[in-house]
Amino acid sequence: MARIIVVTSGKGGVGKTTTSAAIAMGLAKRGHKTAVIDFDVGLRNLDLIMGCERRVVYDFVNVINGEASLNQALIRDKNCNQLYILPASQTRDKDALTLEGVGRVLEELSRDFQFIVCDSPAGIEKGAYLALYYADDAFVVTNPEVSSVRDSDRMLGILASKSRRAERNEEPVKEYLLLTRYDPGRVKSGEMLGLDDVQDILSLQLLGIIPESKSVLSASNAGIPVILDEKSEAGQAYEDVVARYLGEDRPLRFIDDKRGFFRKLFGGRS
Amino acid sequence: MSKNPQKMTTSSSVLEFKSSTFFSPILILYSNDLAAIEQSLQDKINRAPDFFKNSPLIIDLRELNKSGLDVSVIEVAGMLRKIGMFPIGVRGGNEQQDKQAHKLSIPVDAGRENDSTSATSAASSRKETETQVLERDSAENNQFRNPASSVGRMESVSAPPEPVKSMLITQPVRSGQRIYARGDLIVMSQVSAGAEIMAEGNIHVYNTLRGRALAGVQGNTAARIFCLDLQAELISISGDYKTSEHLTEQIQKRPVQVYLQDHALIIKEIA
Numbered sequence: 001m002a003r004i005i006v007v008t009s010g011k012g013g014v015g016k017t018t019t020s021a022a023i024a025m026g027l028a029k030r031g032h033k034t035a036v037i038d039f040d041v042g043l044r045n046l047d048l049i050m051g052c053e054r055r056v057v058y059d060f061v062n063v064i065n066g067e068a069s070l071n072q073a074l075i076r077d078k079n080c081n082q083l084y085i086l087p088a089s090q091t092r093d094k095d096a097l098t099l100e101g102v103g104r105v106l107e108e109l110s111r112d113f114q115f116i117v118c119d120s121p122a123g124i125e126k127g128a129y130l131a132l133y134y135a136d137d138a139f140v141v142t143n144p145e146v147s148s149v150r151d152s153d154r155m156l157g158i159l160a161s162k163s164r165r166a167e168r169n170e171e172p173v174k175e176y177l178l179l180t181r182y183d184p185g186r187v188k189s190g191e192m193l194g195l196d197d198v199q200d201i202l203s204l205q206l207l208g209i210i211p212e213s214k215s216v217l218s219a220s221n222a223g224i225p226v227i228l229d230e231k232s233e234a235g236q237a238y239e240d241v242v243a244r245y246l247g248e249d250r251p252l253r254f255i256d257d258k259r260g261f262f263r264k265l266f267g268g269r270s
Numbered sequence: 271m272s273k274n275p276q277k278m279t280t281s282s283s284v285l286e287f288k289s290s291t292f293f294s295p296i297l298i299l300y301s302n303d304l305a306a307i308e309q310s311l312q313d314k315i316n317r318a319p320d321f322f323k324n325s326p327l328i329i330d331l332r333e334l335n336k337s338g339l340d341v342s343v344i345e346v347a348g349m350l351r352k353i354g355m356f357p358i359g360v361r362g363g364n365e366q367q368d369k370q371a372h373k374l375s376i377p378v379d380a381g382r383e384n385d386s387t388s389a390t391s392a393a394s395s396r397k398e399t400e401t402q403v404l405e406r407d408s409a410e411n412n413q414f415r416n417p418a419s420s421v422g423r424m425e426s427v428s429a430p431p432e433p434v435k436s437m438l439i440t441q442p443v444r445s446g447q448r449i450y451a452r453g454d455l456i457v458m459s460q461v462s463a464g465a466e467i468m469a470e471g472n473i474h475v476y477n478t479l480r481g482r483a484l485a486g487v488q489g490n491t492a493a494r495i496f497c498l499d500l501q502a503e504l505i506s507i508s509g510d511y512k513t514s515e516h517l518t519e520q521i522q523k524r525p526v527q528v529y530l531q532d533h534a535l536i537i538k539e540i541a
Binding site: 153156160172 | 465
């Protein structure tokens with residue numbers, strides 16, 4: 001049986017798709033057969049971040065509607081043969097997804113995948129609800145600012161009350177916090193919420209802090225999940241996240257403002 | 271490629287069972303004089319036509335049977351339907367009456383002895399003057415004893431009152447969640463901003479309270495709110511409230527209790 005992970009946040013633009021791509025790649029690189037599904041029907045993005053946009057033939061909605069088989073729609077990643085992408089449909093909207101249809105696809109994937117990463121759309125409407133409904137684990141992606149934290153809190157409430165595990169009174173969805181776009185310098189100067197401020201409100205198990213990094217944008221533009229950029233802090237931070245999720249103990253990195261004197265002087269950022 | 275479209279709709283998407291409680295007027299009969307009952311009801315309907323139009327109704331025969339008066343459920347139901355009401359249940363009937371109800375596919379409530387709570391739906395009609403056709407019984411409310419009452423009285427009841435238990439919440443109450451407790455509410459975890467907790471009794475929060483907390487929501491002015499760290503958006507007891515604007519910072523991070531004194535909310539540190 002596969003473990004179903006939902007990457008969710010409530011708020012948009014916080015890094016859900018970047019995170020989905022990175023952790024799916026991280027899990028697959030470690031030899032776990034992983035599928036990553038784009039639930040953002042109508043605003044398809046994951047294929048761009050994964051660099052497979054030119055290979056999309058069939059999509060998630062086709063599979064749900066029985067117009068294509070799962071094997072026809074799954075795209076094997078070009079960097080890692082353990083990773084498969086199920087893209088969203090760009091021409092449809094969220095109503096094309098049904099609870100039962102999503103359930104069938106996830107069940108079929110569960111048979112030969114070890115991890116299924118569901119990249120949730122923003123918001124708390126149908127798409128986000130369907131992405132989290134079947135989840136076993138939730139990666140709650142949060143930026144260190146108040147509206148993102150509030151939205152994450154709302155999402156946690158939905159996970160605790162509307163997921164299948166909640167409905168069936170099973171063990172609740174395991175919730176993890178992923179703090180992204182973290183800028184230690186701005187935290188220090190009080191412009192940004194710190195880890196403690198966020199945890200004061202969310203009190204979740206912290207899976208990792210991803211520092212604000214230029215490499216994220218360039219990785220997105222290149223269509224290569226940032227975790228493959230081993231030189232970047234963001235890539236290393238995602239590597240830590242995957243390791244921690246799989247049970248390894250890794251110290252937190254990139255939470256101190258350790259930019260050198262010259263870099264501070266010239267405003268450079270790694 | 272869809273080979274079997276029917277297969278797509280499985281039972282799970284077609285229907286769903288949910289349990290819920292709702293209010294319905296109860297028609298308590300004190301007379302078996304159908305003409306008089308009809309006349310009396312018609313008077314009420316004329317006064318509040320919208321309220322009674324297509325109204326579901328539960329027929330209560332307990333008082334009638336206590337007085338040894340018999341009536342046919344078939345006739346009563348027929349009369350009610352004629353004047354535009356829908357009998358949806360019978361209670362307090364004898365064996366014969368229950369059988370008649372079954373024949374009409376009207377459910378029979380085997381119910382307990384006394385489950386009437388305060389009346390709301392027919393509040394207006396209670397005061398109306400009508401011919402007194404019948405004997406009344408030991409109605410628990412003085413208003414019902416008013417001789418101006420009638421052949422039948424109507425009241426609204428909820429489900430039978432169960433002993434009110436306190437509710438215990440151990441998980442965090444997240445933004446957007448609402449919790450309602452019929453009695454006391456005890457929350458062991460934090461209550462986030464944007465969450466709403468309500469109780470007819472007291473509220474205890476053994477953590478930080480950032481959301482809204484409303485105690486004594488049904489009018490219990492003696493209800494109190496207790497919490498370890500008051501950063502609430504709003505606190506209210508029996509309708510009197512304060513918003514965070516009016517909460518001083520001095521009481522934050524300290525255990526406090528909130529109670530009502532002459533319609534003023536008092537926030538006191540628990541020493």
